[in-house]
Amino acid sequence: MTNLYLDKGAYFIRLPYLVYLFFIITLFITTLYFLSNADNFSDFKFFSYFNTIKFTFFQAFLACSISSIAGFIFGLILYLSNKNPKVISSLLNFCFILPVIFVSFGSIFFYSSNGILSIIFHWLSVDYNVNVFSLKGIIYVTSYFNIAFNANFFYRKLINIPENYIKVLQSNGIPFLKSIKLQLKNFIFSGYSSVLILSFIFCIGNFTIVYILSGSPNLTTIELAIYQSIIFDADLMRAILLGMTQLIIIMVISLSLISKTYTFSTFASYKKSYQIIDKPIFIDYFFWIIIVYFSIPFIVLIKGIFSFNLQSLLTVNFLNSFINSLLVSIISLTISSILTLSSLNIYRSFLDNNSSFHKIIFISIALLLFVPSLSLSAMIFYFNFQLNFIFKSIWIVSLINSFFITPIMFIFLSSKFIENHNSEHRNTLLFNIKSLTRLIKIDLPKIRNEFLLVSTTVFVLSLGDLTSVTIFNNSSFKTIPLYISQLYSNYRYNDAFFILSLFIIFIFLIMYLPTFLLQKNAKN
Amino acid sequence: MLKINKLKYKIEKSSFEFDFELKSSQLVGVIGKSGSGKSTLFNLLSGFLKPIEGSIYFSNKNITNLKPFDRDISILFQDHNNFNHLTIFENIILGIDSDMKRTSNNLKLVRSIMKKVSLNIDLDKKVSNLSGGEQQRVSIARSLLRKKSILLLDEPFNSLDPGLRKILYEDIKTMSFSHKLITLISSHLIEELRNVTDKFLFIHQGKVAENKILSFRQLKSLKAFREYSQ
Numbered sequence: 001m002t003n004l005y006l007d008k009g010a011y012f013i014r015l016p017y018l019v020y021l022f023f024i025i026t027l028f029i030t031t032l033y034f035l036s037n038a039d040n041f042s043d044f045k046f047f048s049y050f051n052t053i054k055f056t057f058f059q060a061f062l063a064c065s066i067s068s069i070a071g072f073i074f075g076l077i078l079y080l081s082n083k084n085p086k087v088i089s090s091l092l093n094f095c096f097i098l099p100v101i102f103v104s105f106g107s108i109f110f111y112s113s114n115g116i117l118s119i120i121f122h123w124l125s126v127d128y129n130v131n132v133f134s135l136k137g138i139i140y141v142t143s144y145f146n147i148a149f150n151a152n153f154f155y156r157k158l159i160n161i162p163e164n165y166i167k168v169l170q171s172n173g174i175p176f177l178k179s180i181k182l183q184l185k186n187f188i189f190s191g192y193s194s195v196l197i198l199s200f201i202f203c204i205g206n207f208t209i210v211y212i213l214s215g216s217p218n219l220t221t222i223e224l225a226i227y228q229s230i231i232f233d234a235d236l237m238r239a240i241l242l243g244m245t246q247l248i249i250i251m252v253i254s255l256s257l258i259s260k261t262y263t264f265s266t267f268a269s270y271k272k273s274y275q276i277i278d279k280p281i282f283i284d285y286f287f288w289i290i291i292v293y294f295s296i297p298f299i300v301l302i303k304g305i306f307s308f309n310l311q312s313l314l315t316v317n318f319l320n321s322f323i324n325s326l327l328v329s330i331i332s333l334t335i336s337s338i339l340t341l342s343s344l345n346i347y348r349s350f351l352d353n354n355s356s357f358h359k360i361i362f363i364s365i366a367l368l369l370f371v372p373s374l375s376l377s378a379m380i381f382y383f384n385f386q387l388n389f390i391f392k393s394i395w396i397v398s399l400i401n402s403f404f405i406t407p408i409m410f411i412f413l414s415s416k417f418i419e420n421h422n423s424e425h426r427n428t429l430l431f432n433i434k435s436l437t438r439l440i441k442i443d444l445p446k447i448r449n450e451f452l453l454v455s456t457t458v459f460v461l462s463l464g465d466l467t468s469v470t471i472f473n474n475s476s477f478k479t480i481p482l483y484i485s486q487l488y489s490n491y492r493y494n495d496a497f498f499i500l501s502l503f504i505i506f507i508f509l510i511m512y513l514p515t516f517l518l519q520k521n522a523k524n
Numbered sequence: 525m526l527k528i529n530k531l532k533y534k535i536e537k538s539s540f541e542f543d544f545e546l547k548s549s550q551l552v553g554v555i556g557k558s559g560s561g562k563s564t565l566f567n568l569l570s571g572f573l574k575p576i577e578g579s580i581y582f583s584n585k586n587i588t589n590l591k592p593f594d595r596d597i598s599i600l601f602q603d604h605n606n607f608n609h610l611t612i613f614e615n616i617i618l619g620i621d622s623d624m625k626r627t628s629n630n631l632k633l634v635r636s637i638m639k640k641v642s643l644n645i646d647l648d649k650k651v652s653n654l655s656g657g658e659q660q661r662v663s664i665a666r667s668l669l670r671k672k673s674i675l676l677l678d679e680p681f682n683s684l685d686p687g688l689r690k691i692l693y694e695d696i697k698t699m700s701f702s703h704k705l706i707t708l709i710s711s712h713l714i715e716e717l718r719n720v721t722d723k724f725l726f727i728h729q730g731k732v733a734e735n736k737i738l739s740f741r742q743l744k745s746l747k748a749f750r751e752y753s754q
């Protein structure tokens with residue numbers, strides 16, 4: 001065991017994490033203080049929300065199960081299709097980070113009673129009776145993201161199976177299904193528990209989907225109930241209690257799965273793909289079915305582009321929303337990057353010292369994944385209220401967004417930091433490299449590509465977010481997703497679809513332009 | 525007899541063309557620079573790659589388009605030959621019974637083949653708990669159990685220590701001759717190969733030098749080999 005002394009730079013690097021820890025603890029203490037002093041505490045009837053809690057977990061369980069099974073099948077077919085792994089992985093990544101509002105409106109445009117599918121069925125003189133504003137719609141859209149997420153995991157696992165294993169199986173004449181079965185425990189499902197937890201959390205936290213597609217009061221999730229408590233009833237206590245209930249239930253469910261995992265292996269990079277010589281013919285058909293499935297929401301782009309209206313772009317409301325969206329994402333990304341690098345540094349310094357405290361750092365960041373965005377909003381709303389609304393909405397939304405994207409950045413970059421820890425720990429001691437120098441000269445150049453990739457991803461996630469902004473918006477502050485949603489609610493469908501289309505093109509450019517330029521630069 | 529007839533393969537900017545013959549019961553060392561085509565030759569022979577042109581004949585039968593399993597060939601690699609989560613028994617019997625059934629006949633077969641490769645370990649032990657040499661013996665046992673006439677060893681012992689390599693090379697030599705196999709071993713370590721054979725295929729720029737087996741003395745007369753061995 002080695003004891004590292006802390007230089008000044010180390011304290012500087014650790015500061016953001018300590019500020020975060022202080023803020024989170026203060027927030028929880030303030031909330032608990034508020035709850036303990038609430039006059040109407042006894043008015044909260046837990047059992048009146050039983051159906052809401054039941055529905056929340058029922059829909060999450062259903063969507064999660066569908067996503068797992070479909071994700072596995074999709075991953076397998078994509079692997080067997082032998083197509084370019086870079087393209088497939090990019091497609092799945094892109095589908096996963098698409099703004100929820102886009103997939104929701106895209107699905108409405110395709111499946112609703114006035115949608116494309118209905119028109120086709122009508123043309124074929126076949127009855128069409130699908131109500132997208134229902135549990136079906138919620139499950140469909142929730143699964144869309146999670147299927148992409150699960151399929152990406154399985155796909156990456158499959159293409160990472162050592163080439164020699166496949167050759168050994170082929171030369172021993174092991175039938176295809178048996179080969180897959182043999183690989184299940186060893187490769188394909190290793191690390192799946194972390195994906196399952198994340199998938200389940202994503203399914204529970206599908207506020208925007210339920211907000212858009214819930215057609216009945218019976219289809220209310222805890223997050224929607226929190227939103228209603230804050231906006232319609234101004235009942236912060238109820239909102240916080242509901243949030244706490246969700247948090248506790250998720251923690252209990254996830255604890256059994258997470259207890260042995262202090263790192264997520266979701267984002268393993270891919271190696272070269274082994275060419276399968278004799279692929280079954282039907283794989284190509286299934287491959288195109290998958291492509292069609294993921295393309296369905298994109299049909300709305302055609303409608304959007306044909307609804308071109310320059311005037312809708314020149315309104316104060318649009319420009320204001322656009323600038324606010326960008327500002328929120330930039331601030332969120334900055335906060336998140338600083339916090340991630342700070343916490344990863346502490347995480348690694350504990351690893352360097354052979355201390356198991358690194359688990360605490362991991363848990364303190366991963367905890368953010370479990371805190372529902374809207375209950376966090378309720379807590380911060382109360383906190384801000386106590387401080388006489390000292391913080392403006394833009395800062396609060398940015399902070400909540402940064403809390404939502406930090407665990408993603410942390411998890412994504414942690415494997416790279418562990419790798420750096422393994423390879424450089426001794427040299428750091430040997431050459432007495434200072435913490436700040438190590439971060440700037442060694443870590444950052446090494447993780448540059450991964451950092452760029454995860455930064456663009458979380459930037460896009462933040463841009464498309466429609467959770468906390470539904471609570472903290474006002475006449476001078478709204479973001480593009482909220483603006484589109486309001487246009488849609490005011491029956492300005494053409495404008496909504498047009499701006500949505502531009503928004504997606506903008507997101508696509510943000511997502512892939514830096515990577516493209518980086519690759520071009522590397523080639524030169 | 526194994527006859528490789530103008531077998532062509534191309535990947536990106538590299539092209540390969542193999543044309544040679546091998547008689548039964550031979551142990552041949554395959555040598556050449558990294559990327560010269562040793563693994564490509566093995567992959568073409570075992571059916572993991574499809575040639576653009578040419579044919580492979582074994583015992584006067586055209587096997588060019590046969591699937592890997594239908595060829596009379598076993599192949600071993602440097603790593604990932606075994607499944608770590610399976611036992612020794614399961615890893616060996618996998619070669620002839622994909623259900624890995626624990627029948628008395630299967631147990632008998634595994635025990636007898638383990639004896640042949642000098643594996644005196646509990647057959648229910650997980651392969652992940654074995655040493656590198658023992659793991660390779662398990663894969664050799666599986667190959668022998670399959671009773672194939674051609675054994676391809678693609679740099680099989682590179683990750684092992686020299687002492688163990690020497691023993692395994694000797695074992696391969698004994699087994700190769702006792703089972704009358706055509707055995708091809710690729711390696712960078714020519715001196716170690718020389719201890720077990722004086723027959724070499726030298727692969728240079730995607731082709732077999734002279735299109736035939738050469739002795740070490742013949743190899744030394746080649747300019748390309750001298751450059752390689754320096």
